Amino acid sequence: MSTNSETPLPESLRLLVTGGAGFIGSNFVHHWCAAHPRDRVVVLDALTYAGNRDNLAALGDREQLRFVQGDIGDGERVAQLLEQEAITTVAHFAAESHVDRSILGPGAFIQTNVVGTFTLLEQFRQHWLAHNQPSSFRFLHVSTDEVYGSLGPDDPGFCETTPFAPNSPYSASKAGSDHLVRAYFHTYDLPTLITNCSNNYGPFHFPEKLIPLMIINMLLGKPLPVYGDGQNIRDWLYVEDHCRAIERVIQGGRAGETYNIGGNNEVKNIELVNTLCDLVDELAPDLPVRPPQNLIEFIKDRPGHDRRYAIDATKIQQQLGWEPQETLTTGLRKTVDWYLAHRDWWQPLLSEAYQDYYRQVYAGH
């Protein structure tokens, strides 16, 4: 059995996007539909608390797009969809994605991220075998830089050969899924690709994550909870840049390879929160508390909190010609503008269930 990773892709793809109603997945669906109007795009999403049909509403009922509510762990459903839609390419975003929720309840992370990814992979392998192993098929697994663990202040950024050292149930479950995807290439020659990306931000980001949480709390005049000393460092990438990177990897990545994706925007949490305070203060009329910096509260640290992430994105830059288009300054401004203009999107997400979650994470601090 051999896979020729240089085989050009067919002119139009039939794409299955798992998790396409979540934050990055929905941005990717918007991007792909605009850039490739002749491709079929099928979204499979379980619509967990993080999935939202409204994220795709602006695409209307365009014919190229189909939405299916379903679980990647439902092998029969996945097999049926792969066959019925003659899928050639999987872009796998579906996951439980929030570290704080993985600390409260790791079970769902193992179920979706490990068992669900296994089920999807195995069904895609059967589909690929049934079609005589086309070398143009692709299974792209979207993963995170968190699988590499935590860096010291002077360490070089993570590269594709950095050993895995996950520290949270979330990152451990993603590392497990990355290993499965890798094994399916080496054992079965399935044409897989893996991307490990740094922290994303931008439109449709669920309110529990740092950047939307801070913007929304400023607009509501609520405390801005910063874990520990606020000196933890993350590398931030505007979500549209991530979507363009994934597009490049689907189009030109070599089967079996991993590509690290990062924004070259390392910043300490407290600096990021201060920048956001300045931006929201500038752009939002009638803030309940001004300056919003007065709302910052340092709270008890997250257990196992990784100190620093940084990405070395040389490989994708050199081999696929990708680099980010947004800087942190331009990307944050766009993001704050988006949250100001889309109160009707985020307000309903602050549901009773969300308030329960919020109390569980923040009440003890």
Ligand code: NAD
């Ligand atoms: P998200 O939590 O916003 O969205 C996840 C989506 O997956 C939701 O729509 C949810 O309904 C769906 N889903 C969950 N379980 C499912 C299941 N069993 N079957 C089908 N659908 C299911 O997550 P996100 O931030 O958009 O992240 C997407 C992917 O990118 C994840 O794999 C994540 O690990 C990875 N990633 C995220 C970041 C980031 O900063 N957000 C960075 C790097 C990598």
Ligand code: TYD
């Ligand atoms: P988050 O958006 O949860 O992403 P991740 O943990 O996957 O990197 O958090 C980004 C950083 O912000 C992380 O160092 C934890 C910190 N943080 C806070 O200080 N306060 C908060 O309320 C949240 C949600 C995160």
